[in-house]
Amino acid sequence: MHDVFAENGPVKLFIHDDNDTPLEFMRNLLRTVFGKSRKEAIAASARIEAESGIACGPYPAAVAQALLESAQQLIRSNGHPLLITAAAADAARPCDLCGALDPVTDVFLGRKTVCLCSNCLLAARASSENLPGEEFRYAFVALGWHFAGVPRNQILTRSRQFPGHMRADVQIAIDRLFDAPIHFFGLHEAHRYETLDFAALMEDSRNAPAIAPPQYHDVDVGEPEPVKCLTNGLWLCRAEELRYAVLLSYHRDYRSEPGLRIELAVPAGAAGNTLVQRTFAELEAAVHAARSYRGKILSLEDAANYRGRAQGVTVHRLPTVARDDVILPDRTLRLLDRNVLGFVESRDLLRGLGQSTRKGILLYGPPGTGKTHTIRYLATNLPGHTTLIITAEQVGLLGAYMSLARLLQPTMVVIEDVDLIARDREDMGGPCEESLLNKLLNEMDGLKEDCDILFLLTTNRPEELESALAGRPGRIDQAIEVPLPDETGRGKLIRLYGKGLPLDEAIIDQAVARTAGVSAAFIKELMRRIAQASIARGGGRDVTAEDIDGALNEMLFDGGRLNVKLLGGAQGRSAV
Structure with a gap:
């Protein structure tokens, strides 16, 4: 050691991790002896733990010797076994693997420090593909190996966000697109309302996100088996020679529906940009195919005082209602057949003749006459249709429902007891329901003429809707009375x-x-x-x-x- 200082060349000091010295002591040592700031000391101590040590310097020989003596005195006085060694910081030092005199990098392997040239460093890091996933404790370590040789300011990220009710379809699409990664990891989510991103994953601090067992939530899509949906996950992938990473994070917002965030990290350049565009295009195409819920009877999951905190979509498993079980007057049945079943069958021909393929139906009549039963008959017998059932209490979620309706066409949107959202504020004692009815009518207005969406509204009190609907003609194409049985x-x-x-x-x-x-x-x-x-x-x-x-x-x-x-x-x- 004294020979190193006697040469009067620059000297590096190496702090080795021993798993016994407290982390707080190392932080204090870095601040009081090596002059690190609090933030720098936290980051450096995390690197010592993750990489089995760090190099400090280079320093002039006299400075390095004084620092080493001060550090050793502090270590001895506190009774810790921390080891600090010194070595010449020679720019022409040969690579420990191939002997090349190219610029070298210090790499800590266990308690030993080796110097590798750029080629050997890339080769060594490429070998991480063969390492078991459990060799990586933190996300920043895995990403550091994966993007070896790429400066951090040359790694770009781009993201897409999807609503939570599309979670199952997003998961199915991701499973298909990234089915053969180099490595896949679950991630620990320390703070529930802080969405993970690559900036956080690459942070080598004490609070660095740790690799953890993947956590899944079973989402019912109306099939014998639920879809296993990941909460947070990291895929390390390669397309030929281009390495990239994919991050899925579950985004929670106290004031709105939870969502899914997909972020891609790629090296800067044309190749990375092309990969991102292609990957997102394939992902969005797969999601918009939306096979998980198509053709089923759905509603957005209820919660008291709904603020977007429910888990997603509820699939209703209703028994099929046979035609003979619908007991209605012949006149009513003929109107239903012509305006619903017959209309659906002739949609393609209507579209070809330039006619609108959207439609609004109002079922009205006294309570208990079979309006709900009729809806179940239509929902279980309309070929290929997805049915969305909206209660009056959920009209505030109309925007989310309409997004689903457009995505899952052909759809039947059912709003039961629509009169409840048309009463005056003074009568209801709550938010202005009249504005909610207008919102519904505006949504119906805003649909394209060629969309395959059928609105089916029910009411026990048609007189409370008459003025609002009469003022917006064309929103309801046919009112059908469901009378008391004859x-x-x-x-x-x-x-x-x-x-x-x-x-x-x-x-x-x-x-x-x-x-x-x-x-x-x-x-x-x-x-x-x-x-x-x-x-x-x-x-x-x-x-x-x-x-x-x-x-x-x-x-x-x-x-x-x-x-x-x-x-x-x-x-x-x-x-x-």
């Missing part, structure tokens, strides 16, 4: 809901006669109570007039007027 309809409903009961024609006729003016929902409940009465009386072997009497008395009279109203009882005249 005599024929009541007979069909009694047979449908009582199909497990031993009903003879006389009993059916009596039940039909005594249920004039009631809703379909009332008849459904009536048949359940008749079944209960039959079981209590005779084990369910037959149904008598007394069973009907008991059920109707309980539903229409014993519970009072409120009970009749709640059950969808007689709305025209009293059932007798």
Whole structure:
């Protein structure tokens, strides 16, 4: 060591990591002896830990000797085993691998320092492709090896962001595009609302993002198996001789829907720019193909006082409703067939004749008459259509719903109880719902004439919508009344809901006669109570007039007027 100082040439001091000396002591040593700032000391101590040591200097021989003596005195006085060695800082020092006199770089391997020329450094770092992933503890170490020989100011990053409800499709696209990386890592997310990016990953500080097990969230897309969606991930890839990296990070914002951020890091230059453009084009094409949710019945996931904090999309698994299970007057069925099913079948021909392929339908009628049941029939029978179900409480999310509707065409957008968003502020005691109705109508206005989007609105109170819709003609193309069931309809409903009961024609006729003016929902409940009465009386072997009497008395009279109203009882005249 004394010979190094006696030569009076520049000297480097090497601080070796021993896994025993406290990190705080090393930071203090770097600040008090080597004159580092607090930030520099934090970064240098992280490098010591990650790279098994660092080189300080070069210094003039006398300065290096004084620094070494001061450092060793501080180390001894604190009883730590930290090792600091000195070596001549000769610019012509040969490469330890090939002996070349090219400019060399100090590389720490374990507790030893070796000097490598540029060619050997690249070769050594290229060998990292064969290293097991667990050899890397921090993201900045893995990225340093991956982009060996490329100055940091020559690494460019570009990003795209996708909404959270497209998470499954983004994941499927990424899995396909980056299925054979050199290395893949999960990343530790220390702070929930700080989105990871390459600037953070390349930081070699004490708080440097660590490599961690990949974390996945199962997203239901209505298939037997959910899609495993990654929270944060880093892919190190190569296209021929060009190395690049891909970062997926889950972006959370307290005030809006969580999103996905995809960032690419490439060396500056034409080749890197071409790769980024091609990769993002392929990614966006794969995402916009949007196969995960197409043809299904969806709604954006609900949350109390929704502010975008829900997880994404809910897939509704509704049983298929058969045509014979839709009990409506013939006039109503003909209107539905012509304006929904027939319209959808003729869309291509209409488009060819220059006609609009968007449409708005309003289903109106008293509560319990089967509007929701009719919607389920259409949703489960429209060929190739995606159905979006929006409740009145979710109209604030209309923008996100319309983005989905455009993406997943052909779509049917269902808004139930639309009258609830059309009431005055004084009546509702909340935000101005009239503006929300206008927002809905504006969205309908803004659609292109050739879009394949069908709006289906329902209301129990058409009079509350009449003025707003009349002032914007052309938004609703057909209003269809879903009335209380007529005599024929009541007979069909009694047979449908009582199909497990031993009903003879006389009993059916009596039940039909005594249920004039009631809703379909009332008849459904009536048949359940008749079944209960039959079981209590005779084990369910037959149904008598007394069973009907008991059920109707309980539903229409014993519970009072409120009970009749709640059950969808007689709305025209009293059932007798």
